[in-house]
Amino acid sequence: MTVAKKISTSMEKSSFIRKMFEEGARLKAEHGAENVFDFSLGNPNMNPPAEFKKALMEAAEESGEGTHSYMPNIGYPFVRQAVAEFLSTEQGVEVTENEVIMTCGAAGALNVVFKTILDPGDEVISPTPYFVEYNFYVENHNGVMKTVPVNSDFSLDLNAMAAAITEKTKIVLINSPNNPTGQIYSKESLDALGRLLEEKSKEFNKTIYLVSDEPYRKIIYDGNIVPSIFSSYKETIIVTSYSKDISVPGERIGFLALHPSAEHKQILFGGFALSNRILGYVNAPALMQRVIAKIQGVQVDMTQYEKNRKLFCEGLTDAGYEFTIPPGAFYLFPKAPIEDDVAFVAELQKELILVVPGSGFGGPGHFRIAYCCDEQSIIKSLPGFKKVMAKYK
Amino acid sequence: MTVAKKISTSMEKSSFIRKMFEEGARLKAEHGAENVFDFSLGNPNMNPPAEFKKALMEAAEESGEGTHSYMPNIGYPFVRQAVAEFLSTEQGVEVTENEVIMTCGAAGALNVVFKTILDPGDEVISPTPYFVEYNFYVENHNGVMKTVPVNSDFSLDLNAMAAAITEKTKIVLINSPNNPTGQIYSKESLDALGRLLEEKSKEFNKTIYLVSDEPYRKIIYDGNIVPSIFSSYKETIIVTSYSKDISVPGERIGFLALHPSAEHKQILFGGFALSNRILGYVNAPALMQRVIAKIQGVQVDMTQYEKNRKLFCEGLTDAGYEFTIPPGAFYLFPKAPIEDDVAFVAELQKELILVVPGSGFGGPGHFRIAYCCDEQSIIKSLPGFKKVMAKYK
Numbered sequence: 001m002t003v004a005k006k007i008s009t010s011m012e013k014s015s016f017i018r019k020m021f022e023e024g025a026r027l028k029a030e031h032g033a034e035n036v037f038d039f040s041l042g043n044p045n046m047n048p049p050a051e052f053k054k055a056l057m058e059a060a061e062e063s064g065e066g067t068h069s070y071m072p073n074i075g076y077p078f079v080r081q082a083v084a085e086f087l088s089t090e091q092g093v094e095v096t097e098n099e100v101i102m103t104c105g106a107a108g109a110l111n112v113v114f115k116t117i118l119d120p121g122d123e124v125i126s127p128t129p130y131f132v133e134y135n136f137y138v139e140n141h142n143g144v145m146k147t148v149p150v151n152s153d154f155s156l157d158l159n160a161m162a163a164a165i166t167e168k169t170k171i172v173l174i175n176s177p178n179n180p181t182g183q184i185y186s187k188e189s190l191d192a193l194g195r196l197l198e199e200k201s202k203e204f205n206k207t208i209y210l211v212s213d214e215p216y217r218k219i220i221y222d223g224n225i226v227p228s229i230f231s232s233y234k235e236t237i238i239v240t241s242y243s244k245d246i247s248v249p250g251e252r253i254g255f256l257a258l259h260p261s262a263e264h265k266q267i268l269f270g271g272f273a274l275s276n277r278i279l280g281y282v283n284a285p286a287l288m289q290r291v292i293a294k295i296q297g298v299q300v301d302m303t304q305y306e307k308n309r310k311l312f313c314e315g316l317t318d319a320g321y322e323f324t325i326p327p328g329a330f331y332l333f334p335k336a337p338i339e340d341d342v343a344f345v346a347e348l349q350k351e352l353i354l355v356v357p358g359s360g361f362g363g364p365g366h367f368r369i370a371y372c373c374d375e376q377s378i379i380k381s382l383p384g385f386k387k388v389m390a391k392y393k
Numbered sequence: 394m395t396v397a398k399k400i401s402t403s404m405e406k407s408s409f410i411r412k413m414f415e416e417g418a419r420l421k422a423e424h425g426a427e428n429v430f431d432f433s434l435g436n437p438n439m440n441p442p443a444e445f446k447k448a449l450m451e452a453a454e455e456s457g458e459g460t461h462s463y464m465p466n467i468g469y470p471f472v473r474q475a476v477a478e479f480l481s482t483e484q485g486v487e488v489t490e491n492e493v494i495m496t497c498g499a500a501g502a503l504n505v506v507f508k509t510i511l512d513p514g515d516e517v518i519s520p521t522p523y524f525v526e527y528n529f530y531v532e533n534h535n536g537v538m539k540t541v542p543v544n545s546d547f548s549l550d551l552n553a554m555a556a557a558i559t560e561k562t563k564i565v566l567i568n569s570p571n572n573p574t575g576q577i578y579s580k581e582s583l584d585a586l587g588r589l590l591e592e593k594s595k596e597f598n599k600t601i602y603l604v605s606d607e608p609y610r611k612i613i614y615d616g617n618i619v620p621s622i623f624s625s626y627k628e629t630i631i632v633t634s635y636s637k638d639i640s641v642p643g644e645r646i647g648f649l650a651l652h653p654s655a656e657h658k659q660i661l662f663g664g665f666a667l668s669n670r671i672l673g674y675v676n677a678p679a680l681m682q683r684v685i686a687k688i689q690g691v692q693v694d695m696t697q698y699e700k701n702r703k704l705f706c707e708g709l710t711d712a713g714y715e716f717t718i719p720p721g722a723f724y725l726f727p728k729a730p731i732e733d734d735v736a737f738v739a740e741l742q743k744e745l746i747l748v749v750p751g752s753g754f755g756g757p758g759h760f761r762i763a764y765c766c767d768e769q770s771i772i773k774s775l776p777g778f779k780k781v782m783a784k785y786k
Binding site: 002003004005006007008010011014041043044045047048052053056057059060061063064065066067068069070071104105107108109110111115116117118119122133136137140141142207247248249250251252263264267268270271274275277278279280281282283284285286287288 | 395396397398399400401403404407434436437438440441445446449450452453454456457458459460461462463464497498500501502503504508509510511512515526529530533534535600640641642643644645656657660661663664667668670671672673674675676677678679680681
């Protein structure tokens, strides 16, 4: 075997998604990219806000003596301080730079956390549907991914969670607003989750950590709010990125923040710093650290996402699709009218519509629409959605 | 246990290096940073070349529609093409963008390669002394690090290498110009290494890969050249970064390149792409990819490094130190006059000189001086070096 068995298996397993993308590419080549309605990727189409470009130009102007050198692996102190200040307001809990580590995006932060906390065989529990890359991040560090169902509106099912937690559970991983459902977990459910984790930690005489993956925190609608997770449970680690806030997913800039009252704060923080270094990230990209320090709290204009969401919600309702109106993120996760979501997605492809089967998120019987796209492609795609649904009505 | 056992052990093991750095920090606090001669870190002090700032300003100006979005995980095709073109000339072997993946520095690239190739228990062999972070990178992916000695001038000892290779060997990892010795491996020794790996691959009926870590390739003196590694062995992967070439180690930009004639090229390349994604790097930072594409071949002015090297070589010779004049990189690796290099380094600290014990690189009885520093601190430190040596003469 030339490549590692795990990698070889992963390459085979992901083949159904790859085939789907290949089919999408084929359709674009055949019909012209502008005639294919691609809602398959969560690649934000908004431009970064004007403040970002201004900050970037400034940072480029300031380039010189030491601005691209190594800094402490955990990030520039002044950047971590700026992040901590903003986070303190957002979370309603006083956070300092000594609880913040700058990372190569949320994906980098998750790998750092898992590497630091998981011994081989330790379990990470995540509600489904979920961002399936989590499987890889957990397996990278010899952990075991375990999923639990949610309620039909994609809210947390605490009974299911309670039943799933065992003595092997080291981490509960949540993602709110959620990819792929767009659901936001309520303060009540998070408080209840916090109490549950406290009880279970006592029961098993260990600390069960809550990892809150929050890259969509600022992408919300209708005056919804994303509750402070630090207020619900003190053994919490927030991981996030600026990818969606300011539309810069290619720049790999994010951070992790440890609850200031976490019991083993010192050793955890030291472990995170070490893992960030030895996993080969070394540090989050220097220039982008400088940029985001200048624009804390800035985010993309939500007008277009709001319009897109409305267009899809009205159009799909009209076509007879069933779905929960998502309070956050830029995804819709409607029910497929047949059980086999992969087959249904193939039907949509015939109308030149590209979406991802729910099975790809541990949510079979559904499909995911990413509406971080241009308005016209939504409008033009709606007849296709309607036509395919009509086959099953 | 709150953190993983491996992490806990690593934190303890690295405590002697940490203590040394803490002692350095204490000395700086006590005597003023400007009065402490810090040669402990390979953090290039040169400013990036003027072309870098120009390219950065341009890239910042071009910021807009999609320039910070996700691109293919392996990097922008036009960037990989620019890199491949330069690499083709450098290596004397025609490389295309289909053999190049942009990475978060050389550390990111090494983790991608190890993740992709190593099954648990597979061995990676590296000549000593070596960059000890390699241990972590190999262990991250459940591999086993094995070291082999070199000749007294730090050139490759091929007999030792031949004796070390077993059926468990999956990768031989070399670093030329070397950190910490500054040695460059000759074309003859690399050709011989290539032949050895071909034989051993046949003997064990598998492919043994050569991974060549080359971040110091452009930091060379006295008209020395770093031979093309692709010319010596076809089952080779080059990993490198722009950190030292253009003094931007904080930006995490580098690449890996697979030999165009590697037997299992397709599956390896697919594996590297997958690993780059699932390790959480996702892609190399977008903006820096755009920047380096504009300045292929540009490098820092070597004048200061040359001056520093000369100052140290003359000063240390005068003081009675023994060392091989390093043809590359910005390190000197002199012999300590006593066996216990840690004790010797502690003596130098009394003269406010900070260097790293050779034990920290698997090269006991030596110490490493990083001369990527300002000239004055070298001149001012030389009496201290002389005074300490005099105690042992």
